[in-house]
Amino acid sequence: MTPYTADGRKRYVNYRSKHKPLPCDRPSINTPEDIALSVYAKGKYNFEYFMNREYAYSRDKGKCKCCGRTFSEDVPKRCHHVNNKLPIERINKVPNLAWLCESCHRMVHNSPIPSGMNAKTVRKIENYRKKLKM
Ligand SMILES: [Zn+2]
């Protein structure tokens, strides 16, 4: 299976949609367009990123790693690079990917944390901030 040919991409989509249901039996979070675009992507949003964010999503069970909310239309999700300075061959490994809700993701990237926020969530956000500075 390769992302570099139309046939390979078709196979990937097919593999995801028919032959091997994901562990929690949900549709793929990647659209065929995501996969097609990733082939030409220079930098960290490459094919490996899209493949592995799928695994990371299953690992995180469709919930924000900081606040624990389940993703939905009201709780949009973002796939975050825990250490975004790693070289390209390491940056998209599953352990370096974390699914966060959009608002926690913004706070990880330094938007202010509201004062009434749950202490556990704040700790997790601060932890991700630290990892970005490593
Ligand atoms: Zn969150």
Ligand SMILES: [Zn+2]
């Ligand atoms: Zn991020």
